[in-house]
Amino acid sequence: MPCPLVTQGSPGFHGIFGRQDRAEQFFRSGHTNNWAVLVCTSRFWFNYRHVANTLSVYRSVKRLGIPDSHIVLMLADDMACNPRNPKPATVFSHKNMELNVYGDDVEVDYRSYEVTVENFLRVLTGRIPPSTPRSKRLLSDDRSNILIYMTGHGGNGFLKFQDSEEITNVELADAFEQMWQKRRYNELLFIIDTCQGASMYERFYSPNIMALASSQVGEDSLSHQPDLGIGVHLMDRYTFYVLEFLEEIHPASQTNMNDLFQVCPKSLCVSTPGHRTDLFQRAPQNVLITDFFGSVRKVEITTETLSLDRDVAGFESKFPEEELATEPLKYAEQLPVAQIIHQKPKQKDWHPPGGFILGLWALIIMVFFKTYGIKHMKHVF
Amino acid sequence: SRPRSSLRVLSDAQHSGLTLPTVSHYRLFPKALGRLVAALGVRELHLALTQGFWRTRYWGQPPLQAPAGAELWVWFQPTVTDVDKAWKELSNILSGIFCASLNFIDSTNTVIPTASFKPLGLANGTDHHLLRYAVLPREVVCTENLTPWKKLLPCGSKAGLAVLLKAERLFHSSYHSQAVHIRPICRDASCLAVSWELRQTLTVVFDFFSSGQGKKDWSLFKMFSRTLTDTCPLASQSKVYVDISPKNKEKELLEVSPAPTSVHEAIVQGDKKTYAVYDLLSPSLFNTSRSLNVQLKWKRPQDTEMPIPTLHAQRYVGGYGLQTGEICTLIYNTHPYRAFPVILLETVPWYLRLYVHTLTIITKGKENKPSYIHYQPAQDRRRPHLLEMLIQLPANSVTKITIQFERALLKWTEYPPDPNHGFYVGSSVLSALVPSVTAMKDMDVEQSPLFASLFPSSDGSSYFVRLYTEPLLVNLPTPDFSMPYNVICLTCTVVAVCYGSFYNLLTRTFHVEEPSRGGLAKRLANVIRKLRGVPPL
Numbered sequence: 001m002p003c004p005l006v007t008q009g010s011p012g013f014h015g016i017f018g019r020q021d022r023a024e025q026f027f028r029s030g031h032t033n034n035w036a037v038l039v040c041t042s043r044f045w046f047n048y049r050h051v052a053n054t055l056s057v058y059r060s061v062k063r064l065g066i067p068d069s070h071i072v073l074m075l076a077d078d079m080a081c082n083p084r085n086p087k088p089a090t091v092f093s094h095k096n097m098e099l100n101v102y103g104d105d106v107e108v109d110y111r112s113y114e115v116t117v118e119n120f121l122r123v124l125t126g127r128i129p130p131s132t133p134r135s136k137r138l139l140s141d142d143r144s145n146i147l148i149y150m151t152g153h154g155g156n157g158f159l160k161f162q163d164s165e166e167i168t169n170v171e172l173a174d175a176f177e178q179m180w181q182k183r184r185y186n187e188l189l190f191i192i193d194t195c196q197g198a199s200m201y202e203r204f205y206s207p208n209i210m211a212l213a214s215s216q217v218g219e220d221s222l223s224h225q226p227d228l229g230i231g232v233h234l235m236d237r238y239t240f241y242v243l244e245f246l247e248e249i250h251p252a253s254q255t256n257m258n259d260l261f262q263v264c265p266k267s268l269c270v271s272t273p274g275h276r277t278d279l280f281q282r283a284p285q286n287v288l289i290t291d292f293f294g295s296v297r298k299v300e301i302t303t304e305t306l307s308l309d310r311d312v313a314g315f316e317s318k319f320p321e322e323e324l325a326t327e328p329l330k331y332a333e334q335l336p337v338a339q340i341i342h343q344k345p346k347q348k349d350w351h352p353p354g355g356f357i358l359g360l361w362a363l364i365i366m367v368f369f370k371t372y373g374i375k376h377m378k379h380v381f
Numbered sequence: 382s383r384p385r386s387s388l389r390v391l392s393d394a395q396h397s398g399l400t401l402p403t404v405s406h407y408r409l410f411p412k413a414l415g416r417l418v419a420a421l422g423v424r425e426l427h428l429a430l431t432q433g434f435w436r437t438r439y440w441g442q443p444p445l446q447a448p449a450g451a452e453l454w455v456w457f458q459p460t461v462t463d464v465d466k467a468w469k470e471l472s473n474i475l476s477g478i479f480c481a482s483l484n485f486i487d488s489t490n491t492v493i494p495t496a497s498f499k500p501l502g503l504a505n506g507t508d509h510h511l512l513r514y515a516v517l518p519r520e521v522v523c524t525e526n527l528t529p530w531k532k533l534l535p536c537g538s539k540a541g542l543a544v545l546l547k548a549e550r551l552f553h554s555s556y557h558s559q560a561v562h563i564r565p566i567c568r569d570a571s572c573l574a575v576s577w578e579l580r581q582t583l584t585v586v587f588d589f590f591s592s593g594q595g596k597k598d599w600s601l602f603k604m605f606s607r608t609l610t611d612t613c614p615l616a617s618q619s620k621v622y623v624d625i626s627p628k629n630k631e632k633e634l635l636e637v638s639p640a641p642t643s644v645h646e647a648i649v650q651g652d653k654k655t656y657a658v659y660d661l662l663s664p665s666l667f668n669t670s671r672s673l674n675v676q677l678k679w680k681r682p683q684d685t686e687m688p689i690p691t692l693h694a695q696r697y698v699g700g701y702g703l704q705t706g707e708i709c710t711l712i713y714n715t716h717p718y719r720a721f722p723v724i725l726l727e728t729v730p731w732y733l734r735l736y737v738h739t740l741t742i743i744t745k746g747k748e749n750k751p752s753y754i755h756y757q758p759a760q761d762r763r764r765p766h767l768l769e770m771l772i773q774l775p776a777n778s779v780t781k782i783t784i785q786f787e788r789a790l791l792k793w794t795e796y797p798p799d800p801n802h803g804f805y806v807g808s809s810v811l812s813a814l815v816p817s818v819t820a821m822k823d824m825d826v827e828q829s830p831l832f833a834s835l836f837p838s839s840d841g842s843s844y845f846v847r848l849y850t851e852p853l854l855v856n857l858p859t860p861d862f863s864m865p866y867n868v869i870c871l872t873c874t875v876v877a878v879c880y881g882s883f884y885n886l887l888t889r890t891f892h893v894e895e896p897s898r899g900g901l902a903k904r905l906a907n908v909i910r911k912l913r914g915v916p917p918l
Contacts, residue, residue, distance in 0.1 A: 043798055081432065081523035081552055089524050089552040104548055108480050108525040113797055131470050132484075133477020162798040164862070328572035331837035332504040334845040335814045337722055340496045340771055341752050 031145040031186045034295045035138060036061045036071045039120060041152030041161045043077040048232040049223050051079045052093050053151040053193055053239040055101040060246040061147065065295035072123055072138055074110035076152075076162050086230060093235050093243060109136045117167045124148075125178045142183035147191070147292045151239065154194030156217055157202075173203040180206040187280070189292040193238050195220040198274040210280045210287070212260065214238035215271035222270050237269045251294050257284040409615060410579055411533045413478055418563060418577070421467045421474075424511075425456040425502050426563040430481060432522040433556035433586075434851055442650055442690040445582055445835060447558045448808035448849040450518035451481055456500050457511045468513045480525040482517070489731065490807075491515040492767040495755045497726045497812045501835065502564030503575060516728065518805035518852040522557060524548040530559050533581060534613075541613030542621070542661075545605040546583065556586040562835065580835065600676035608672040612661045621659040621675060622830055626652075628688075638676045642666060649833040651691075651817025651844045656830065691716045691815050692723065692774075696808075696850035703788060703858040706733070710782040710809060710850060714774040716816060721843070722752070722773050723813040725782070729766040729806055731759035732789040732857060739785040742770075744778050761789075774813075788857050793865075800859045808849040816843045 038061070040054035058073055080091050080102045091102040110119060122128045123138050140146055152159055158166040179185055190211040192200050197213030204211065214221040214236065223233035224240045235243075241264040249255055261275050261284065277284050288294075333339075407415055418426065429447035437443065453472065461467050468491065476483035495509045527548050531538040538546055551557060562580040587604050589597065602608050612619040622645075623637055641657035642665065648654070659666060659675060666673060693713050700706035712723060729735055737756055742749045753771040757764070774780055836845040907917040 078521045078523055081521055087549075087553075089548040100549075102524060104524065105528055106525050107528065111480070111482050111525075112519075112521065113485070114482055131473040133474055135477045135480075164798040329503045329505070329567065329575065330572075331502065332500045332507055334499050334501075334836060335722070335724065335812060336499070337752075337771065340724070343495065343753070 030143065031291065032143040032296060033140070034066050034070060034145050034147070034292065035140045036066055036147040036149070037074075037123060037138060038071065039074045039115070039148075039150045039152075041076050041115060041150065041159060043162045045077075045079070045082055045084045046232055047077070047152075048079050048091070048230070049235050050151045051075055051077065052091050052101060052235045054149065055091050055106070056093050056235070056239060056243040057149045057191075057246075058106070059101045059103065060243065060249075061293055064246075064249060064290060064293050065251050066293075067295070068107040069135065070295070071107070072109050072136065073107065074115045074120065074123075075108050075112075076115040077112060084231075092227065092230065093240070107135065113162075115162060117161050117165050117171075120161075120167070121171070121175050124175045124184075126182065126184060138184070140184050143186050144184070145187045145189070145292050145296075146185045147189050149191045149193075150200075151193040151236070154192070154196060154200065156196045157199045159192070159194055159200060169200045169203045172200060173205060176204060176209060177206045180208075187291070191242075193221060193236050197221060198276075201276050204276070204279060207279055208281060209276075210257065210284070211276040213274045214264075214269070216274050219271040238264050238271070238273060241268060246289075246293065249289050249293065251290060253288075253290065255289045257287040257289065260289060409535045410577065414533065414561075414563060414579065415577075417471070417474055417478075421471050422458040422461040423455055423467075423471065423563070424458045424504075424565065425500050426453075426471075427455070427501075427560065428453045428475060428479070428483075429558060429560035430479070430520065430522045430526050431556075431558040432552070433554070433558075435556055435586075435849075437690055437693040437848070439687060440586060441687045442846070443584070443848070444650075444832060445558075445560070445584060446847065446849050447560055447584075448516055448518065448810070449852050450516060450805070450807070451483060451520035452514075452516045453483060453486065454498050454512065454514040456504075457513075459506070459508070459511065461511070464511060464513065472515070479529050481520055481522075483520075485517060486515040488763055490517065490728070490765055492728050492757070492765060494726055494767070494769060496753065496769050496771060497724050497810055500564070501562070501837065502566055502578070503572075514726075514728075516807035518807045522559070523552065527551065527559065530561070530581065530583075533561070533579075535615045536613035540611055541616055541619055542609065543613075545601065545607060545609065547605065547607070550605050551583075551585055553587075554585045555588040556584065558582075558584045582832070582835075598676070598678045600674055602674045608674040609661065610672050611667070616662070618831070619661040620830075621661065621673075622656040622832070623659075623675060623677065624654055625657050626654045634680055636678045636680060638678075639666075639673070645830070647830055647833065648817070648819050648841075649830070650846070651815060651819065653819045689715050692811070692813055692846060692848065694809075694811055694848060694850050696853065698853050698855055699783070700785075703856060705785060705787050706855060707783055707785045708806070708853065712772070712774060712780045712782070712811065714776060714778050714780075716776055718776050719816045720773060720775045721813060721816060722771055723811050725768075725770050725772060726810040726812070727766070727768040728809070729759070729768070729786070730804070731761055731763070731765055732791060732804070733766075733786040733806065733855065734759070734789060735766050735768070735784055735786045737768075737784070740768075740782070741784075742772060742780060742782045744775060744780045749773070749780060788855070790858055790860075793860060793862070796859065796862075800857070800862075803854040803856045806853040806855060808852045811848040811850070813846055813848075814843040815846050817841065 036058075038054050038058050040050045042050040054073070054075060058071065061071060062068070079085060080089050089102065090100045093099045093101050110123075123136070126138065128137060138146075150159060152161070154160060157170075158168045159172075160166050176188065176190075179188075185208070187208045188210070190201060190204075190209060192212070193214040194200075196215060196217050196219065198216045201209075201211035201213060202217075215238075222237050224235045224237045226233045242260070245260065245263045257277075261273075264273055266272050280287075414426075417423070429452045431447040431449050431452075434449055435443045435446050453475070455468065455471060457464050457467060465488070469487065472483045472486040475481075492514050493509060493512060494514050498512060498514055499507055527546070531543060531546060534541075534543050536543065538544060560580075560582045562578075562582070564578055564580075565575045566578045568574040568576040587599075589599065589603075609621075623641070625635060625637060625644075627634060637657045642660040642663050643658045645656045645658045646653060647656065659673065661667075661673070691714065693715075694711060696708065696710045698706050699709050708727075708729070710725070710727075712725070714720070735758075737758070742751060749772060751770040751772045753769075755767070755769040757767040759766040768784075770782075772780060772782075836847075838844055903918060910917050
């Protein structure tokens with residue numbers, strides 16, 4: 001039977017297209033903002049490649065639209081201005097020094113000693129001290145898609161932070177569950193580039209998490225290539241090929257997650273990258289790369305108009321009149337020698353003796369009177 | 382110019398009219414800092430982030446020195462009731478703005494100086510309880526600190542002098558110091574109204590010898606890989622000063638190109654200096670070409686001797702071993718006939734326990750008693766040592782100050798992730814009024830270039846200088862951090878073997894076991910023999 005000719009406005013028209021539209025909507029992500037938490041957990045100059053890994057992902061994520069205010073970047077050591085860096089203020093990802101991933105406009109939120117397991121978990125769960133500045137907070141809500149990238153040295157079930165502490169896969173899974181219960185994410189993409197990385201996502205149990213790792217349990221993630229001028233390995237293999245893949249993505253591209261899973265096969269990476277999608281509701285082929293690496297900007301056109309007050313000059317007069325001083329003010333003397341010499345030390349407030357001193361004296365007096373008897377008291381008084 | 386090149390870039394926003402304490406115009410003054418100052422009741426704020434150390438002996442008197450790492454000192458308004466709380470909030474907010482770990486500033490590295498760090502702006506009363514000073518010597522300075530500093534400038538790094546400031550060139554240097562100073566100043570000469578001043582300074586020392594350039598000729602393009610093309614439209618003044626002071630009265634030693642718009646003489650740091658000034662706002666400068674590349678060539682080879690500054694100091698750790706040590710400070714007064722006093726401020730962390738009875742100050746072989754000493758001992762894990770002394774330095778002398786200390790053993794969770802690097806002791810601060818070579822008259826004060834006017838001077842015969850010594854790196858006795866793991870392994874093994882064996886001995890029952898029959902053939906034979914009723918083999 002031929003398709004009946006329908007005109008716009010008839011219920012049949014909306015019926016067919018409405019359903020298809022709604023079905024497509026179901027497979028599109030419902031997020032309204034994007035966040036990224038990028039963590040490099042290694043300290044010391046020979047772990048240059050971990051900082052380069054994190055900065056490459058930072059660079060891609062910024063290029064695809066996520067602003068600095070929505071990125072929490074944690075670098076455990078400073079490679080760019082390290083005294084051992086022959087090219088200061090640069091971090092290279094390729095041995096011909098083609099790409100300076102450090103750039104000119106980088107904002108590192110957690111530096112050096114601030115990168116600890118405690119701070120990382122606090123950022124994820126949102127339980128941070130009240131005086132933390134905004135740039136150090138993950139202010140995500142239930143419609144945020146978050147990308148979490150971690151790199152460093154790891155093992156079966158743990159990731160080492162700065163050579164002095166570890167985070168286990170159980171702790172990480174619990175942190176994500178806390179995030180889910182507090183409605184701090186809509187969907188989460190977790191990428192880890194360490195040795196035995198797949199062990200870190202084994203224990204996840206919260207919904208809407210997709211995870212990628214650079215190697216399976218029992219395998220080591222290898223580094224890509226050393227640079228003889230700088231003297232260290234510049235990047236890890238997995239992140240190097242992920243960076244190459246991401247360089248081809250632009251904000252409007254329709255590449256999906258299945259392509260990301262194919263990045264770095266065993267022939268290039270030597271280790272076997274793994275992924276986990278059973279907790280994720282949508283199928284990977286419907287998930288765009290830009291859902292996590294790019295940024296959604298929702299623009300709503302409004303038809304309301306707002307009329308601005310033409311009289312801007314009148315604004316100036318609203319400031320209170322300044323009081324002028326009656327006599328000229330003076331600058332303070334920088335080295336008032338006479339005043340300093342005659343500075344009287346502040347009288348210290350008298351504090352009653354503390355508990356320890358009182359207890360000690362009580363003990364001494366008790367011992368004295370026990371030894372010599374109470375009859376000596378009349379000599380005292 | 383001298384063998385080193387230093388660039389002082391100042392952004393002076395004197396027009397913003399922010400009246401204490403309320404409402405505000407943010408046309409030039411950045412809103413982030415303006416809101417901060419208003420909300421926390423700050424009267425003066427000085428933050429400096431420095432990488433490297435100023436080598437006074439090779440580079441001369443520093444224009445504005447800062448200690449290695451991060452230094453923050455703040456005067457609060459008298460209306461602030463809880464200064465410590467405001468201080469903590471301030472350091473946290475600044476750590477977010479400047480991407481530096483200033484949130485590590487807490488009571489263990491904050492001190493309240495009583496004689497140094499008097500306010501640099503207008504003040505009517507200096508109760509030192511409103512002052513806080515902290516230094517973080519371990520802080521690293523890199524592009525992430527320069528970027529927010531550049532964003533505070535009215536034109537950012539898009540126009541004006543700030544286009545020269547690219548991180549890759551600035552950090553390839555021997556010394557890099559960026560600072561932000563906020564203070565209230567007189568709006569005009571009559572000084573009846575107050576304005577807020579935000580002064581951003583950047584001091585960089587490029588070392589061309591080490592970077593392979595060889596000759597001492599320099600140009601803007603060589604230093605920054607770019608040239609000046611235009612000025613910031615919001616700037617009322619945009620100038621480049623090149624120091625062409627003749628040494629030993631010799632002229633024609635160097636040549637500056639292109640020709641400067643004017644030549645200006647000023648008294649800076651007590652000495653008469655000649656500057657070739659390029660006024661970027663004058664239309665004649667960009668007439669011929671759109672870019673300005675200031676170049677300096679030396680006509681004759683020149684020796685590298687720098688005039689020794691009147692006041693300089695050095696500090697080092699003496700002693701051996703990991704138990705005790707000694708901090709020695711040497712202060713040099715090279716003036717031939719004038720003596721002057723200097724205030725020395727030392728902040729030592731609590732884990733180096735100072736013994737004040739071993740403090741000795743020796744000048745020219747004799748003991749030199751300070752006119753004023755303020756010592757505040759440390760409290761473990763709560764407060765650092767504070768030692769402030771006013772010492773008179775006789776003419777042409779070296780003063781040696783030594784104090785012994787003992788190193789403490791920290792709890793194993795208090796060690797940083799790289800404890801074998803050592804622990805830093807912040808630079809000590811020397812504040813002095815150094816006698817000028819050339820007296821400065823009143824009218825010179827108004828005409829002095831912008832970069833020389835941070836320290837207000839009361840009279841022209843001496844100028845105020847603040848120097849910093851080297852930071853110290855001391856090793857504390859560091860435990861072997863693998864020991865907890867070793868102990869756990871050993872203890873568990875011992876417990877398992879001993880206790881396990883005893884437990885087995887006590888709780889197992891024993892019964893006699895038949896000796897096992899060996900071999901399959903033998904067993905089969907025994908089975909047949911059992912069936913036959915004959916004793917087994």
